[in-house]
Amino acid sequence: MPLQVKRLLLVFAIFIGIMLVLKYVLTPDSWREYGPYRGNAIGEIASQQAKYVQKESCADCHDSIAEIKSRGEHINLQCEICHGPGYQHVDDENFKMEITKNSTLCLQCHTMNAASPKNIIKQIDATEHNEGEECITCHNPHQPWL
Amino acid sequence: MAIEKENFSRRDFIKNSSMFAGGVVFASLINPYKFVFATKQPKGKGKWYGIGIDIEKCIGCGSCARACKIENNVPDDPFFFRNWVEQYTITNDERILVSSPNGGIDGFKQPVPEEDIYKTFFVPKMCNHCAKSPCTQVCPVGASFESPEGLALVDQSYCIGCGYCVQACPYGCRYIDPVKGVVDKCTLCYHRLEKGLDPACMMACPTGARIYGDLNDKNSAVSLFLKEHNCAVLKPQLNTESKLFYNDLSQEVH
Numbered sequence: 001m002p003l004q005v006k007r008l009l010l011v012f013a014i015f016i017g018i019m020l021v022l023k024y025v026l027t028p029d030s031w032r033e034y035g036p037y038r039g040n041a042i043g044e045i046a047s048q049q050a051k052y053v054q055k056e057s058c059a060d061c062h063d064s065i066a067e068i069k070s071r072g073e074h075i076n077l078q079c080e081i082c083h084g085p086g087y088q089h090v091d092d093e094n095f096k097m098e099i100t101k102n103s104t105l106c107l108q109c110h111t112m113n114a115a116s117p118k119n120i121i122k123q124i125d126a127t128e129h130n131e132g133e134e135c136i137t138c139h140n141p142h143q144p145w146l
Numbered sequence: 147m148a149i150e151k152e153n154f155s156r157r158d159f160i161k162n163s164s165m166f167a168g169g170v171v172f173a174s175l176i177n178p179y180k181f182v183f184a185t186k187q188p189k190g191k192g193k194w195y196g197i198g199i200d201i202e203k204c205i206g207c208g209s210c211a212r213a214c215k216i217e218n219n220v221p222d223d224p225f226f227f228r229n230w231v232e233q234y235t236i237t238n239d240e241r242i243l244v245s246s247p248n249g250g251i252d253g254f255k256q257p258v259p260e261e262d263i264y265k266t267f268f269v270p271k272m273c274n275h276c277a278k279s280p281c282t283q284v285c286p287v288g289a290s291f292e293s294p295e296g297l298a299l300v301d302q303s304y305c306i307g308c309g310y311c312v313q314a315c316p317y318g319c320r321y322i323d324p325v326k327g328v329v330d331k332c333t334l335c336y337h338r339l340e341k342g343l344d345p346a347c348m349m350a351c352p353t354g355a356r357i358y359g360d361l362n363d364k365n366s367a368v369s370l371f372l373k374e375h376n377c378a379v380l381k382p383q384l385n386t387e388s389k390l391f392y393n394d395l396s397q398e399v400h
Contacts, residue, residue, distance in 0.1 A: 050343055081213070115233050
């Protein structure tokens with residue numbers, strides 16, 4: 001074998017050796033556990049905190065309101081759609097959950113729009129139906145037709 | 147140039163044929179170690195998540211988009227979304243208008259007077275969690291992947307923020323997080339699923355227009371939804387095997 005080929009082979013061997021060492025050092029622990037990615041990433045994504053606690057948690061303490069709501073049109077709604085996420089309030093009951101009391105919150109769903117299906121949601125035109133009034137002066141949001 | 151027939155001997159023919167056959171055998175031998183990876187649907191055991199959206203029930207309130215932003219710390223700017231709602235309006239003179247002001251979070255205004263409207267409806271959009279996702283295939287570092295449960299997820303500690311996947315997604319469901327500088331997308335609230343809670347958008351929907359579940363379980367909500375409705379996926383011609391199924395999807399939606 002000519003000398004220059006021998007030298008080239010040596011360079012190649014060193015290069016491949018360095019690459020193998022780098023691969024061993026740099027590959028994360030759980031690489032290729034399920035596929036060509038870090039298997040531990042799935043657990044890391046799953047460990048994020050959940051902010052919405054869902055209505056069953058709300059009903060643990062606020063059972064009277066949950067009972068009123070269960071007899072109204074809003075029975076299937078989650079409390080947190082209107083009240084916002086409750087994770088801080090669950091941890092610390094002194095943490096107040098702010099809620100918008102004017103009509104913008106109600107009109108989020110109930111505003112008149114041709115694209116909203118009429119049979120699914122009751123819609124009102126806010127410029128005709130008691131303009132400027134707060135909806136909650138007449139309707140109880142937990143039981144709208146009381 | 148004409149082929150010189152006398153140059154093709156029997157020996158050459160057998161040599162070429164056996165080389166071809168050997169190549170086929172070699173390709174089949176290395177098949178288990180192929181470089182392109184796609185998660186297969188686990189048949190029989192294991193979950194395989196799918197999503198259903200009932201356009202007939204969507205009222206365009208934007209609760210889903212709002213809940214998603216809060217749950218997943220998505221930036222407030224009106225161009226970072228993991229899910230959003232679009233309002234389609236088809237006028238009598240056959241113009242198609244699509245609007246999504248701030249993803250529908252602040253509600254919608256109908257720009258066309260009612261007498262000019264031929265058809266109008268809302269289309270909620272989110273990650274399709276494709277079984278053959280174009281976004282995970284282009285990732286150069288293996289940070290974008292499909293989990294064994296069929297969710298397209300991002301390993302944010304590994305992502306280099308190159309943005310290939312943002313361009314590759316045909317549904318526009320990814321964005322670069324301006325603070326972290328890495329890509330972010332819908333995880334179907336995987337952290338909530340693991341805790342036994344519903345994904346934020348599914349929980350927040352007041353009319354039950356959004357459904358999710360295990361496609362392997364034939365009695366799950368999404369399997370029953372697919373059974374009872376004629377469903378379609380977005381951009382079926384791209385062969386992404388999307389797992390987000392729309393009921394009552396108009397062909398104008400893209």
